Amino acid sequence: MAGTDVAAVTDYAADIVPVLPSRMNRAVIAVVRIGVGLLWLQNVGWKIPPDFGRGDPPSGLYLSVSHAVTSEVFHPYARLVERLVLPNFTFFGWMVLLLEASLGAFLLIGLATRLWAVIGVAQTVVIMLSVLNAPHEWLWSYVLMLLVHLALFATAAGRYAGLDGLLRTYWQHSRSLWARWLVRVS
Amino acid sequence: MKTRDALDRAALVLGVVSMVSALFVFVHGNYQLVQIRAAGLVVALVLGLLAVVAGLLEERALTLATGVAFLLAAVVQLGLLVGSGSGLLGGNASTFSLWLGLGVGLVAIGTVPRPEPTEETSQGTA
Numbered sequence: 001m002a003g004t005d006v007a008a009v010t011d012y013a014a015d016i017v018p019v020l021p022s023r024m025n026r027a028v029i030a031v032v033r034i035g036v037g038l039l040w041l042q043n044v045g046w047k048i049p050p051d052f053g054r055g056d057p058p059s060g061l062y063l064s065v066s067h068a069v070t071s072e073v074f075h076p077y078a079r080l081v082e083r084l085v086l087p088n089f090t091f092f093g094w095m096v097l098l099l100e101a102s103l104g105a106f107l108l109i110g111l112a113t114r115l116w117a118v119i120g121v122a123q124t125v126v127i128m129l130s131v132l133n134a135p136h137e138w139l140w141s142y143v144l145m146l147l148v149h150l151a152l153f154a155t156a157a158g159r160y161a162g163l164d165g166l167l168r169t170y171w172q173h174s175r176s177l178w179a180r181w182l183v184r185v186s
Numbered sequence: 187m188k189t190r191d192a193l194d195r196a197a198l199v200l201g202v203v204s205m206v207s208a209l210f211v212f213v214h215g216n217y218q219l220v221q222i223r224a225a226g227l228v229v230a231l232v233l234g235l236l237a238v239v240a241g242l243l244e245e246r247a248l249t250l251a252t253g254v255a256f257l258l259a260a261v262v263q264l265g266l267l268v269g270s271g272s273g274l275l276g277g278n279a280s281t282f283s284l285w286l287g288l289g290v291g292l293v294a295i296g297t298v299p300r301p302e303p304t305e306e307t308s309q310g311t312a
Contacts, residue, residue: 037287042219045280049267097279104280105287109200111294163291166192170298 020155030161033107033152036120039145041104044097052093061093062086067134077129099123107152110162115185117153121146158186193295197249198241200291204234204256207284220284223276229259229285237292250296256289 053060158164164186266273
């Protein structure tokens with residue numbers, strides 16, 4: 001019984017102690033989250049449907065993704081892009097647009113932030129595999145993108161000046177599966 | 187004195203964000219975070235104002251309705267992009283992203299049930 005009590009107290013303490021106890025640190029991580037949201041939000045603007053830059057000469061997203069083949073980073077990924085992505089580019093262009101627009105939207109308002117931070121990491125890796133060896137690219141810009149998404153995940157950044165912080169209490173008291181899932185991804 | 191619920195304040199802030207985004211009608215080039223033009227300016231201002239009013243009046247139904255309106259505007263903007271142009275709303279994918287965020291945020295706020303009002307307890311003077 002004593003062990004159970006200790007566990008209960010420990011869980012309770014984990015619930016009430018914020019990840020970032022300092023008000024200044026919380027403000028800074030909120031600014032970082034909003035900044036990263038704006039990064040995605042602005043950069044989805046140059047993904048222009050319906051051809052996404054597929055043409056002669058290629059431009060925009062099509063040119064960016066085709067660097068995976070012309071300036072190969074990782075051979076299996078280059079083959080995947082060459083054989084699957086580029087021939088079906090309208091579909092993949094829309095997927096990129098919807099994904100990056102959602103990254104901007106959800107990170108900006110701080111909703112389900114840890115989930116979107118992980119998706120941001122994955123999308124950054126995909127971008128890296130496409131453009132890392134392309135001319136005029138700077139390795140560290142993508143590494144920084146990767147690291148900042150990891151920081152958003154580790155700090156649960158949506159809990160500070162974000163909707164996660166406001167809504168978690170309601171989700172925690174709800175019995176619905178949806179609410180429980182939101183608690184986990186916030 | 188009754189203090190405004192944090193969720194109503196959040197609705198107010200999202201409305202202010204929308205109204206501030208209208209300033210990007212004057213911004214071009216690298217500093218244009220979101221493309222606001224044409225009827226999109228009206229969407230940003232009118233729906234932003236509605237969200238602010240919803241927050242001030244603590245009207246969750248209006249918050250929810252404004253969120254749904256933002257989502258509809260986002261879907262229309264996306265539909266206009268399919269037609270390979272900015273169209274009537276004058277936006278691009280960044281406009282879609284912003285309105286998606288504002289819409290989802292306001293809907294999330296608007297669907298949270300208000301707590302049941304509790305009876306005020308009189309403080310006795312022993």
